[in-house]
Amino acid sequence: MPSVVPMILRRMRVPLVVLIVAYSIATVGFTLIPGVDDQGNPWRMSFFEAFYVVSYTGSTIGFGEVPYDFSGGQRMWTMVSIYLTVFSWLYSVGIIISLLQDKSFRQELSRVQLQRSLRRFREPFYVICGYGDTGKLLTRSLLSRGMRVVIVDKDPEAIDSLRVKDQGLYVPGFTVDAEIPGNLVKAGLKHPLCRGVLAVT
Known part of the structure; x- marks a missing residue:
């Protein structure tokens, strides 16, 4: 669907940027806020650990506090991350739904499907x-x-x-x-x- 893809990319440019920015802010925040390990020593998440936490938090799966119990600051940032990422997803899904209901997009999609069937x-x-x-x-x-x-x-x-x-x-x-x-x-x-x-x- 070569002619449909540019339409999707144009409409999804802003939602994708919003998602990337939201996940980046949430991930960096987790790496900066200190926590305490099981020995009582201060520790900070790596970028991988932070992205892992943001991934299951943003999708509302919620695996819990890993690898150690969160500090107060980390729990506060978790709440911020939840609202930040979930609202970003809601905005992006809303854009996708509006795109699917767009008359010009549906006509273009119909045209592409017709030409594929003709081939x-x-x-x-x-x-x-x-x-x-x-x-x-x-x-x-x-x-x-x-x-x-x-x-x-x-x-x-x-x-x-x-x-x-x-x-x-x-x-x-x-x-x-x-x-x-x-x-x-x-x-x-x-x-x-x-x-x-x-x-x-």
Whole structure:
């Protein structure tokens, strides 16, 4: 999905920076705050130990105080780290959810999936523009004859109805305006196995 990846990276740039900064602050804090070992001697966490503690703290797993019981300062920093990392994760997950609901992202993802499915086609196919009553009848007729079809319709509900219906064969659906020539090219107009375009919009 080469064209989808840049969109994901652009939207996830800030959340990733927030997570990295939050984990870095929490890790460095643990290395700076002194504790006491089982012999009563002062000790400080290494970066590995600190990152280990932050990792299970930030994910709210909570393995306990390792390798020794924490001092008061370390416990205070643990509470700070919990809020810092958990809120960072909540922010990042919120961005991911908003990305998945973004109309342009979903259209781009649909386009990439369609083109991947077209590359797997080994049989001739027709591009049907419009999935209303006539488009549905035409689709069923072609499928009953063993022909593959690709549906293009600018109505998202029409494409959604196509995806939930069992057609016997996989029928790719593309939510775009068929009046734009470039959209027909993306739907397979120049594919060597494309036998024609049927406009029933």
